[in-house]
Amino acid sequence: MTKQITSTQNTYIKQLAQLKDKSRERKKTGTFLIEGEREISLALKGNYDLETVLFYPDLFTKEQLNSLTTNVRLSAVGAQPNCIEISKEIYQKLAYRDTTEGVLAVAKSKNHTLTELEFKTKNPLILVAEAPEKPGNIGAILRTADAANADAVIIANPKTDLYNPNIIRSSVGCVFTNQIATGNTSEIIDFLKAKNINIYCAALQASVNYHTQNFSKPTAIVVGTEATGLSDEWLKNSTQNIIIPMQGEIDSMNVSVAAGILIFEAKRQREFK
Incomplete structure (x- = not known):
């Protein structure tokens, strides 16, 4: 009734x-x-x-x-x-x-601990975002991960809870379709290394063009905020820092756009390997 x-x-x-x-x-x-x-x-x-x-x-x-x-x-x-x-x-x-x-x-709500993650394949593709602040950016990242059928999204040092209504709205429900975990940077780096997952950090320092790298093996693509980028801990532990060549006047782009470019390059490599 x-x-x-x-x-x-x-x-x-x-x-x-x-x-x-x-x-x-x-x-x-x-x-x-x-x-x-x-x-x-x-x-x-x-x-x-x-x-x-x-x-x-x-x-x-x-x-x-x-x-x-x-x-x-x-x-x-x-x-x-x-x-x-x-x-x-x-x-x-x-x-x-x-x-x-x-x-x-x-x-x-669900638990979103690292221990809850179960990868569908032995060759996972993971998108990591460190300290994203804007719910709209988090939602866009989740949409990108869903579109790429990424194995997981990991949020390092989250600034807002995943069930913020603006995240649900901006992700158009992809907060429910992705495997998502949260944790601090140290925990996530330890988790990735323990599973032998290569860490590619989007950064300006000591970087090479992203398309020169091989993302066909177990891969985590890590992005930071536009304002501060990634913390030193990520940069010190990366397999390789990567950069998207910029041809205009600015040296950065929206984090969700950058994540989309990088993860779909990884998808392209895996499909045509």
Whole structure:
């Protein structure tokens, strides 16, 4: 039976608003909000458990709701979620995007430790980003990794939690389709070396043109922020520092663009090896 909530002053709705706005609340409860049918469907494909689905019936019909919750059953990720019909005012309070789809879900967070990573092949291709600050850049990196079918994305020294609604939005749900781990720089370097994965750091210092390197073996491509680049620890432990030749007036480009160029060169080499 579908429950109804119409008041924005409802205690549960106030809790969900906190979940949307505060990283601390997401970490404390181990849950987060997902907005949009596509994003919820991708979360189900990524084996995320849904606790609750909330829908505004003028935008998201009960037929659509039934189809979505059928996917929950088929995905076998857990028990059926609670379904709650909400008012327009509640939806506007909880929705993050300007575009309206009329459906949200409360999902359980996953662990993103290095020990959770399981590579699909013996020749993994990994994208590492050190201390990315802007959720939009993180989302774009995750989209790039998904497009390249990278084995994993590792975030070193993260500045924001992965379930920030802006990361979910800017990644168009690819936060759910990638294998993602987080850790500090030292832990990640130790992890990569223990698995005999070559480390290629995008940097200006002691670098060679990226296309001169062989990325067909187990490879981690490491990118830093535009403002500060990579920390010395990465540069000291890299197999080789690499650079994208710049022909204009500036010496850097957006981190997600650089990541895309480098990882697709690795893909090209692997396909035509």
